[in-house]
Every structure is written in structure tokens, then in C-alpha cells.
Amino acid sequence: MSASYQSLSQPRVAVVGATGAVGIELIRCLEQRNFPLSSLRLLASKRSAGKTLPFRGQELVIEELNDANIRDIDLALFSAGSGPSKEFGPLTVARGGVVVDNSSAFRMDDDVPLVVPEINPFALEGHKGIIANPNCAAIISITPLWPLHRRNPIRRLIVSTYQAASGAGAAAMEELRLSTQAYLEGETYQHTVLPHPYAFNLFSHNTAIDPATGYNGEESKVIAESRKIFGAPDLPISATCVRVPVLRAHSVSITAEFTDPIAPDTARRLIADAPGVRLVDDAANNYFPMPIDASGQDDILVGRIRQDLSDPSGRSLNLFVAGDQLLKGAALNAVQIAELLLA
Numbered sequence: 001m002s003a004s005y006q007s008l009s010q011p012r013v014a015v016v017g018a019t020g021a022v023g024i025e026l027i028r029c030l031e032q033r034n035f036p037l038s039s040l041r042l043l044a045s046k047r048s049a050g051k052t053l054p055f056r057g058q059e060l061v062i063e064e065l066n067d068a069n070i071r072d073i074d075l076a077l078f079s080a081g082s083g084p085s086k087e088f089g090p091l092t093v094a095r096g097g098v099v100v101d102n103s104s105a106f107r108m109d110d111d112v113p114l115v116v117p118e119i120n121p122f123a124l125e126g127h128k129g130i131i132a133n134p135n136c137a138a139i140i141s142i143t144p145l146w147p148l149h150r151r152n153p154i155r156r157l158i159v160s161t162y163q164a165a166s167g168a169g170a171a172a173m174e175e176l177r178l179s180t181q182a183y184l185e186g187e188t189y190q191h192t193v194l195p196h197p198y199a200f201n202l203f204s205h206n207t208a209i210d211p212a213t214g215y216n217g218e219e220s221k222v223i224a225e226s227r228k229i230f231g232a233p234d235l236p237i238s239a240t241c242v243r244v245p246v247l248r249a250h251s252v253s254i255t256a257e258f259t260d261p262i263a264p265d266t267a268r269r270l271i272a273d274a275p276g277v278r279l280v281d282d283a284a285n286n287y288f289p290m291p292i293d294a295s296g297q298d299d300i301l302v303g304r305i306r307q308d309l310s311d312p313s314g315r316s317l318n319l320f321v322a323g324d325q326l327l328k329g330a331a332l333n334a335v336q337i338a339e340l341l342l343a
């Protein structure tokens with residue numbers, strides 16, 4: 001990874017993990033945003049080879065990800081899990097391609113930029129071929145905070161997530177659908193994707209607990225990645241990540257303590273003017289961000305902005321946000337990064 005990279009012009013693009021929950025959205029984003037590519041290659045596992053997916057009015061044939069099929073690629077958008085990213089990401093770069101990776105494989109590497117275009121596009125400068133797309137819960141949590149943080153730095157952050165099935169991939173979405181149907185029909189359902197019954201239930205995020213801290217893997221990612229993206233390595237952050245029986249779009253309850261006192265109206269004004277977020281804060285009608293409204297939307301919905309009454313200094317706010325983590329938390333953010341790389 002020592003080559004220096006030119007800007008991309010009419011790149012030959014590959015979507016790796018094209019059949020997955022994120023991959024399908026990557027293809028849609030490339031089409032909807034009219035991404036200027038010269039060719040698109042769809043790669044997935046052997047299971048999907050020979051199937052087709054639509055793109056710009058054509059049916060493109062899916063190929064197996066292997067050494068031969070990852071050649072002649074200028075830009076590879078990886079969303080096939082850490083294993084394929086580790087095996088084929090550096091190989092793509094060695095052959096002169098640029099990788100935008102949705103997995104967690106490289107996110108905390110010092111020489112890999114971890115980018116949310118609304119927050120730290122400058123981190124792309126001098127990249128060495130691999131660019132990491134952050135964890136979805138981290139993106140949804142901190143993108144709405146950025147316009148506040150840059151005016152009045154956050155001193156302490158507490159987030160509690162309500163994470164949808166889609167965050168665990170297409171198979172988890174199917175498990176939620178099937179287990180809910182079985183529950184309503186009074187039948188038993190043997191879950192195979194997630195570790196607990198999912199219909200009419202919720203549970204602590206299905207990543208392993210670190211015995212030293214008691215935090216699960218998702219919570220640790222949210223903490224470490226938020227610090228890296230904000231360029232605030234010592235920012236005190238706590239996270240509780242929970243999987244809820246929502247099909248798509250994550251929600252987050254946020255408490256942020258700022259350096260100086262901050263009024264809810266100031267926060268509303270800053271958020272209303274910021275890119276990538278939309279104010280949904282209608283107290284009169286009790287209408288606030290909901291995953292069902294966030295699904296399919298590029299913007300992260302932000303509301304319930306109120307003073308945190310547990311901090312009489314006036315420096316803390318509570319917010320509630322909902323964002324489509326398949327879009328802004330994954331595919332859209334990755335394509336936005338790719339757009340920044342265009343000549």
C-alpha cells in the first residue's frame with residue numbers, strides 16, 4: 001500500500017457483497033446518484049454466481065469473488081464482511097485500485113482514513129488505497145452531533161442505540177419477518193441468525209462482551225470510531241447497544257455534555273442548517289424521529305432536542321435520532337466517499 005493515488009475518473013467499479021443488505025443499496029446508490037463509472041462488476045460468494053441484479057436498465061451477472069475476478073478494478077466497494085475485505089482488499093490496492101470498505105477490518109488502522117463526508121472529508125488526503133466506512137451506529141449517532149460539536153465541543157457523550165435487523169444483514173431481516181409471522185400464528189420458530197428470539201423481543205447487541213470492560217463489540221466500535229472520526233482520542237463516551245425488532249433504520253438516544261451552556265433552540269438552528277440531517281422535532285404533535293420514517297431516507301432524522309435536566313449547568317442536551325443505517329450508515333456514506341475521490 002505504498003503507491004500514491006490519483007483521483008478517479010470514470011472508474012471501473014466493483015461492488016463486493018453485491019447480494020447483501022448493504023450491497024443491494026450500494027448498487028441503488030450508484031444508480032440513483034448517477035455515479036460516473038465506466039463499468040460495474042458485481043461480486044459475491046460462489047452461492048450467488050450466475051444470478052443477476054439490475055443496474056441502469058440491464059441485468060448484470062454476479063461473479064464469484066476470487067483472485068481472477070477482482071482484476072482491472074479502479075474502485076472496489078466492499079461489503080462482504082471482514083474476511084473477504086482482509087483477503088481481497090489489499091490485493092485490489094496492490095493492483096492499483098482504491099477500496100472503500102464497509103467492514104470493520106481496517107477501521108482502526110492508523111494509516112486508514114475513517115470517513116463521514118459531512119465530518120472529516122479532509123481525512124481522505126494522502127490515503128493509501130483503503131478507506132474505511134465507519135460502523136453504522138457510530139455514523140447515525142455522531143453525524144447529527146457534528147454541527148454542534150464544531151461550535152461548542154462535546155466534553156462527554158452517552159449513546160443508547162435501538163438497532164434494526166438490517167444492521168445484521170439480509171438474513172437477520174428475514175429472521176425477523178419469519179419469526180414474527182410464526183409468533184402471530186402461534187408456531188414455534190427456531191432462530192438461526194441472531195442468538196435470541198427476535199419477534200416481540202429485544203436484546204443486548206449480539207457482539208461478544210469484552211470481559212475487561214463489560215462493553216460488547218458494537219459498543220466498543222461506537223466509542224473508538226466516534227473518537228477517531230471527531231479527531232478527539234480522549235473524548236469520554238459511553239454506549240449501550242441494543243437490537244430491537246425493527247426491520248430497518250437504527251435509532252439512538254443521545255446525551256451530550258458541551259463545553260459551554262447550549263440552548264435547545266441553538267442546537268435546532270445548527271442542525272436545521274447542517275447537511276445530511278433533518279430536524280423532526282414537533283413537540284406539539286409529539287412527532288419525532290422514527291425508524292419507519294427514516295427508512296429509505298438519505299438524511300438522519302433528529303429531534304426530541306431538550307435540555308438535560310440532570311445537568312443544572314445548562315451544558316447538556318438530550319436528542320433522539322433515527323437514520324437508515326443501510327444508507328447513511330453504510331451504502332450512501334461509502335458512495336459519498338467515492339464521490340469525493342472523483343477527479
Ligand SMILES: NC(=O)c1ccc[n+]([C@@H]2O[C@H](COP(=O)([O-])OP(=O)(O)OC[C@H]3O[C@@H](n4cnc5c(N)ncnc54)[C@H](OP(=O)(O)O)[C@@H]3O)[C@@H](O)[C@H]2O)c1
Pocket residue numbers: 016017018019020021022023043044045046047048049065078079080081082084102103104134135136166167168169170171325326329330
Ligand atoms: N447491514 C448494515 O447495516 C451494515 C452497516 C455497516 C457495515 N456493514 C458491513 O457490511 C458488510 C456486509 O453486511 P450486510 O449487512 O450487507 O451482510 P449480508 O446481507 O449478510 O450480505 C453479505 C454479502 O457478502 C457476501 N459474501 C459473504 N461471504 C463472502 C465470501 N466469502 N466471498 C464473497 N462474498 C461473500 C454475500 O454473498 P452471498 O449472497 O453470495 O452469500 C453477500 O453479498 C459486513 O462487513 C457488515 O459488517 C453492514
